[in-house]
Amino acid sequence: MYNMHVKKNISNNGLHVNVISLGCSKNLVDSEELMAQLRHGNAILTNESDNANVMVINTCGFIEAAKEESINTILSAVQWKNERKGRKVFVMGCLSERYRDDLIKEIPEIDGYFGSNNIQPVVERIGIDYKRELLGERYLTTPEHFAYLKISEGCDNPCSFCSIPLMRGLHKSKPIEQIIKEANQLASLGVNELIIIGQDTTYYGLDLYGKRRLAELLFKLGEIDTIKWIRLMYAYPAKFPLEVIDAFNQVPSLVPYIDIPIQHIATPVLRSMRRGISRESTIGLLDRLRDGIPNLALRSTLIVGYPAESEAEFEELAAFIEEGYFHRLGVFTYSQEDGTTADLLGDPVSAEEKERRRAKIMEIQQNHSFNRNQELVDSVIDVIIDENENGTYYGRTMWDAPEVDNQVIIESPQRKLHTGRFYKVRVSDAMEYDVFGEAVNG
Numbered sequence: 222m223y224n225m226h227v228k229k230n231i232s233n234n235g236l237h238v239n240v241i242s243l244g245c246s247k248n249l250v251d252s253e254e255l256m257a258q259l260r261h262g263n264a265i266l267t268n269e270s271d272n273a274n275v276m277v278i279n280t281c282g283f284i285e286a287a288k289e290e291s292i293n294t295i296l297s298a299v300q301w302k303n304e305r306k307g308r309k310v311f312v313m314g315c316l317s318e319r320y321r322d323d324l325i326k327e328i329p330e331i332d333g334y335f336g337s338n339n340i341q342p343v344v345e346r347i348g349i350d351y352k353r354e355l356l357g358e359r360y361l362t363t364p365e366h367f368a369y370l371k372i373s374e375g376c377d378n379p380c381s382f383c384s385i386p387l388m389r390g391l392h393k394s395k396p397i398e399q400i401i402k403e404a405n406q407l408a409s410l411g412v413n414e415l416i417i418i419g420q421d422t423t424y425y426g427l428d429l430y431g432k433r434r435l436a437e438l439l440f441k442l443g444e445i446d447t448i449k450w451i452r453l454m455y456a457y458p459a460k461f462p463l464e465v466i467d468a469f470n471q472v473p474s475l476v477p478y479i480d481i482p483i484q485h486i487a488t489p490v491l492r493s494m495r496r497g498i499s500r501e502s503t504i505g506l507l508d509r510l511r512d513g514i515p516n517l518a519l520r521s522t523l524i525v526g527y528p529a530e531s532e533a534e535f536e537e538l539a540a541f542i543e544e545g546y547f548h549r550l551g552v553f554t555y556s557q558e559d560g561t562t563a564d565l566l567g568d569p570v571s572a573e574e575k576e577r578r579r580a581k582i583m584e585i586q587q588n589h590s591f592n593r594n595q596e597l598v599d600s601v602i603d604v605i606i607d608e609n610e611n612g613t614y615y616g617r618t619m620w621d622a623p624e625v626d627n628q629v630i631i632e633s634p635q636r637k638l639h640t641g642r643f644y645k646v647r648v649s650d651a652m653e654y655d656v657f658g659e660a661v662n663g
Contacts, residue, residue, distance in 0.1 A: 236264035236348065239273035241298075242362075243291055244281025246369045246418050246454075246624075248314060249362065252279045255313075255340045256360035262349030266360070270301055275309050275347055282316035282388055284556035291316045299330045311335065313343050315388040337389055338374055357403040364607055366641030367414035367450075367623060368407045372400055372438065376420035377428075378457060380484075381495045381563035382524060382555065385420055392421060394429045401441055404448070413641065414450040414605065415442065416622060421457040423465070436464040443472035449643065450605070452622055454480040459497035461506055466513040476619040477514050481507075482522040486541040487534035490527060495562065507546050518620035520549035523582060526575030527555045528566035535578050542585045548593060549626050550586040552579045587653045594627070594651035601661060604629045604646045606638050614638050616646070618656075629656045636660070 238259055242252035255277065256266055267273050276298050280291035291314075298310045309332040317324060318336035325334060333346045341351045361368055375390040376383075404415060417439075419425065426434030442451055451474050453465075458481050469475050485491055488500045498506075511517055523542075525535060542550070554575035557568040604616040607623065612634035621627045629646060631638065638644060638660055646658040 236262075236275055237267050237273045238264045238275045238277060238347065239267050239270050240277045240279070241294060242279045243294060244279075244283065244287055244315065246416070247371055247374075247420070248279050248281060250359065250369050250371045250418070251314070251337070251340060252277075253359035253362055254357075255279070255343060256362070257355055257358045258340065258344045258351060259347070259349060260360050261352055261355060262344070262347075264347070264349065274305075274307060275311070276301065277311045277313065277343065277347070280312060280314035280316035282314075282319050283384065284553065284558070286556070288316060295324075295328055295331065299328060302330065309347075311343060311346060313337070313340070315385075318388045319384065357399060358406060359403075361407075361410060361412075363623070364640060365411050366605065367416060367607075368410075368412045369418050370400065370404055370407065370415045370442075371395075371418050372422060372425050373419035377424065378421060378459070378497070379495045379562070381493060381566075382527065382558065382561055384558040384561055387560055389420060392424050392428055394425050394427070396429065397426075397434065397438055397441065400438060401445075404442055404445055408445050408447045411641070413448060414452065415448055416452045416454060417442075418454050421455060422453060423456045423458075423461050433460075433462040435462055436468045439465065439468040439472055439475055443468075443474050445474075448474055450619060451475045452478055454622065456481045458483055458503060458506055463509065466510065469514045469517075477517040478520065478620055478622070479510065479514075479517065480520040480622065481510075483507075484522065484524050485527070485530070485534075485538055487530070487537045490530050490534050490538075493529035493563075493566075494524075494527065511546075518548035519546060520551075520622070520626065521547050522551040522553065524553050524555050525578035525582060526570040528563060528569055530555075530570070539581055539585060542582055542589075545589050547586065547589070548620055549590075549622075550582075551625065552582045552586075554579050590627070591651070591653045594653070594656050597648045597656060598651055599648065601645050601647050602629075602656075602658075603643055604631070604658075604660075605643050606631075606640045609638065609640060614660075616644070627654050627656060629658060631658055631660055633660060 242249050281287040302308045302310050311333045312331050313335040315337050317334045321334045335343050344351045373394045375392045376385050377392040486500050606614050606616040608615040614631040616629040644660040645662040647661050648658040650657040
């Protein structure tokens with residue numbers, strides 16, 4: 222959950238708004254665009270609910286745990302609303318898009334439910350004029366030096382387990398010119414790391430231009446001088462545009478890191494998942510990426526406990542993870558979602574068995590992570606500083622995305638380091654997910 226880290230107050234029209242963004246970075250971008258509209262409408266933005274008279278909750282409805290968090294947050298907001306006369310609560314986002322009628326019936330105290338992909342009615346319902354000239358402008362809530370850049374919305378892939386098309390619609394690419402404009406706006410705010418996101422970034426351009434144009438977009442983003450790191454996330458593996466490899470080798474700011482969610486490796490499971498790719502093709506793609514991009518770190522996500530996953534197919538997945546393809550890995554237990562094609566398969570794997578499988582994969586990956594981090598000891602690496610806590614600094618390497626990957630921890634009580642700046646760091650020790658070191662320049 223993101224509770225907006227507001228940087229300043231401005232003159233207002235009596236509106237004090239607390240925006241709560243749940244779920245993924247794509248939701249966060251929507252919340253930041255909403256906040257830009259509110260700010261230009263002279264509302265005060267606050268992350269303290271006691272100081273607010275309006276609360277906006279941007280919900281997530283991807284899996285059961287996310288839905289529960291969204292519902293609990295809405296119920297807490299109702300309680301907050303009832304504590305003082307005149308308070309209002311508005312709900313937007315994926316959960317509201319998919320279950321609006323049910324929410325209206327079950328939680329009628331909310332002042333308005335809105336779907337995803339359209340913040341204009343939310344802004345207007347709050348009482349502020351929507352300004353189309355602010356398209357793409359955002360009020361950053363991440364640390365000032367990095368920002369997410371959403372290049373598309375929705376998804377055309379028919380994955381059996383996924384409800385995103387039901388909530389976000391089909392794939393819709395932003396025009397290249399609009400993305401470059403947004404990237405330059407972010408750069409003007411001091412952002413020096415762009416994190417490319419979308420439901421499926423490798424599909425980019427096919428709907429607008431008749432072909433995948435992710436590589437071309439990356440080349441154009443690489444022309445922005447003040448952007449030092451560009452990071453690619455959510456790269457769907459089926460029909461991966463291989464010309465992207467050229468971009469990695471020719472765009473200096475494109476860091477050797479790809480988040481590519483494979484979900485599984487056993488062909489029968491991939492077929493049931495409707496992923497459009499086999500084990501052989503998946504491994505072939507991963508090998509081409511590793512061979513073609515020096516020092517590449519691959520990140521992925523998996524689903525265990527899928528209805529069609531037998532014990533043998535799970536062991537096939539575990540054996541594949543043992544091979545060490547991935548530097549970073551997240552594992553989700555299967556969540557049965559209404560309206561998806563996998564819903565018809567039921568949910569035969571028990572919660573306990575799903576958790577056992579998840580824990581086994583994570584134990585294997587933890588060993589890989591520890592060994593890779595140990596290899597960094599005594600080396601000097603480039604690190605960007607994200608946070609300072611009383612002289613203890615937390616940063617990341619080019620192989621680490623914010624929130625989800627490893628951290629570099631630097632104890633520097635005597636020497637001040639600066640967030641958003643890059644330092645050479647000599648690694649002194651390493652654990653499974655943390656690296657420790659000392660800045661040796663700057």
